[in-house]
Amino acid sequence: MTESLRIGVIGGGIAGLTAAYRLAGDGHDVILWERAERLGGQAGAFPMLGTALEYFYHHLFTSDRAIVDLIDELGISDSLIWPTSNVGFFADGKIYPLSSATDLLRFDAVPLIDRIRIGLVTLYLQKTKSWKKFERVTTASWLRRAIGSRAFDKVWGAQLRAKFGPRYDEVAMVWFWNKIFLRTQSRRSPLEKEHLGYILGSFNVLIDRLGEAIVERGGVVKAGVGTDAITRVDDHWVVKTSEGEEIERDILIATVPSPILLRLVPELPEEYKRKLTGAIYQGAITMILQSRRPLSNIYWLNIGDPSVPFTGVIEHTNLISPDHYQGWHLIYAGKYVEQDHPYLTMSDEELFEEYIPYLQRINPEFDRDWIEHYWVFRERAAQPIITLHYSDRIPSLRTPLAGLYLANTSQIYPEDRGTNYSVRLGNDVVDQVRQDIGKSQRDAAQSS
Ligand SMILES: Cc1cc2nc3c(=O)[nH]c(=O)nc-3n(C[C@H](O)[C@H](O)[C@H](O)COP(=O)(O)OP(=O)(O)OC[C@H]3O[C@@H](n4cnc5c(N)ncnc54)[C@H](O)[C@@H]3O)c2cc1C
Numbered sequence: 001m002t003e004s005l006r007i008g009v010i011g012g013g014i015a016g017l018t019a020a021y022r023l024a025g026d027g028h029d030v031i032l033w034e035r036a037e038r039l040g041g042q043a044g045a046f047p048m049l050g051t052a053l054e055y056f057y058h059h060l061f062t063s064d065r066a067i068v069d070l071i072d073e074l075g076i077s078d079s080l081i082w083p084t085s086n087v088g089f090f091a092d093g094k095i096y097p098l099s100s101a102t103d104l105l106r107f108d109a110v111p112l113i114d115r116i117r118i119g120l121v122t123l124y125l126q127k128t129k130s131w132k133k134f135e136r137v138t139t140a141s142w143l144r145r146a147i148g149s150r151a152f153d154k155v156w157g158a159q160l161r162a163k164f165g166p167r168y169d170e171v172a173m174v175w176f177w178n179k180i181f182l183r184t185q186s187r188r189s190p191l192e193k194e195h196l197g198y199i200l201g202s203f204n205v206l207i208d209r210l211g212e213a214i215v216e217r218g219g220v221v222k223a224g225v226g227t228d229a230i231t232r233v234d235d236h237w238v239v240k241t242s243e244g245e246e247i248e249r250d251i252l253i254a255t256v257p258s259p260i261l262l263r264l265v266p267e268l269p270e271e272y273k274r275k276l277t278g279a280i281y282q283g284a285i286t287m288i289l290q291s292r293r294p295l296s297n298i299y300w301l302n303i304g305d306p307s308v309p310f311t312g313v314i315e316h317t318n319l320i321s322p323d324h325y326q327g328w329h330l331i332y333a334g335k336y337v338e339q340d341h342p343y344l345t346m347s348d349e350e351l352f353e354e355y356i357p358y359l360q361r362i363n364p365e366f367d368r369d370w371i372e373h374y375w376v377f378r379e380r381a382a383q384p385i386i387t388l389h390y391s392d393r394i395p396s397l398r399t400p401l402a403g404l405y406l407a408n409t410s411q412i413y414p415e416d417r418g419t420n421y422s423v424r425l426g427n428d429v430v431d432q433v434r435q436d437i438g439k440s441q442r443d444a445a446q447s448s
Pocket of ligand 1: 010011012013014015016033034035036039040041042043056057058059060225226227228255256257260284286334379382383407408409417418419420422
């Protein structure tokens, strides 16, 4: 029988909620602190149109087993649906559908020879399971060689630049390989359409259920309460909260981005700190438009035109019917940015004015009168940049300080971060905590 310990979880995103849920289930005294008023972190959703919608567009791939298993375990799998999706590419003032091999052959933004090269490289990456070799080469140099500079600059290079800005040529090929490899896992055959997963009612259905289940298991969930400092005192940790409380915990799991852990625990050993400092994140900004009409018939539209100020248009209601949103069309204009990008601090109104002419470029009929309402959301630690030899720089889940663990998106590798991997991270950190508790209890039994 495992002794009940006092465990603290910092951060109420998917990783923190998963970890708290499992450890409360083990009978420990668990407290979870989430700085924001609502749980869910990057996967969270806000109430709108009688339901809720994610701040940042969200879907699942059919390969996302860890999160689907958790959804089943929590008894909410009735909410999970797998509609078909479609993809497009916007360049030269035109939307090119790009969901199938036939679409690729018709994609005359680049000459036929380039399309064939893109098709062959896609096929090669879809079939390649061993990714280690992709750690040593950047996406830009590998793709330039594989598909040629013309096709690279027009298609994948344009997307890479849009996502990673000035750092686009530092991204390792592992990252790109994973994007192509995973995407294929969402089709049973190349001829079949892609299916993506969505939780009807938003990812909040999962997030709320996890929050309730933690409480049902005896845990405490403190939303709207941040962790301001954590200090080691004798054989335990003292957590200072934004409410001014000081709370003792035997074990702490931080699920916050690496720069926040650095601030919370300045006494971490230098080598571990170097790994935390090495995590560089792109920020993300989404503008959600509540529109009377659809912008296009594409769910996921990549923007290949460098003059457009957003990276992609994700038309949520082309995946999930507008019937779920009182007939409204919901459109995300998404952009990834470096930390000093002016869009992170610009007012929402200025950003809206900046985007409007480009929406007209995507659909010349678009009129601002279509828009009933818009919202802007920003996240600074949205996408860790996967640079060369990344595996050497990942901080371990178990930090060098006794009883302190880290589980954040910078540790997800070789896959790209996503809710599925945050569930897996939550599961993995709990496995380590369980092992360590088991070991210290065995040691204590032996010495007594
Ligand atoms: C634009 C965008 C699109 C995305 N699309 C998808 C998608 O389609 N599918 C998918 O699966 N994933 C997607 N993701 C990724 C996914 O949302 C994240 O990888 C995942 O939600 C991360 O969960 P987490 O718990 O690891 O981290 P987070 O969600 O970042 O949680 C960390 C939490 O810690 C809290 N916190 C920070 N500091 C403190 C403090 N001092 N005290 C207490 N709490 C603190 C934060 O408020 C936050 O809630 C997307 C992300 C973005 C930004």
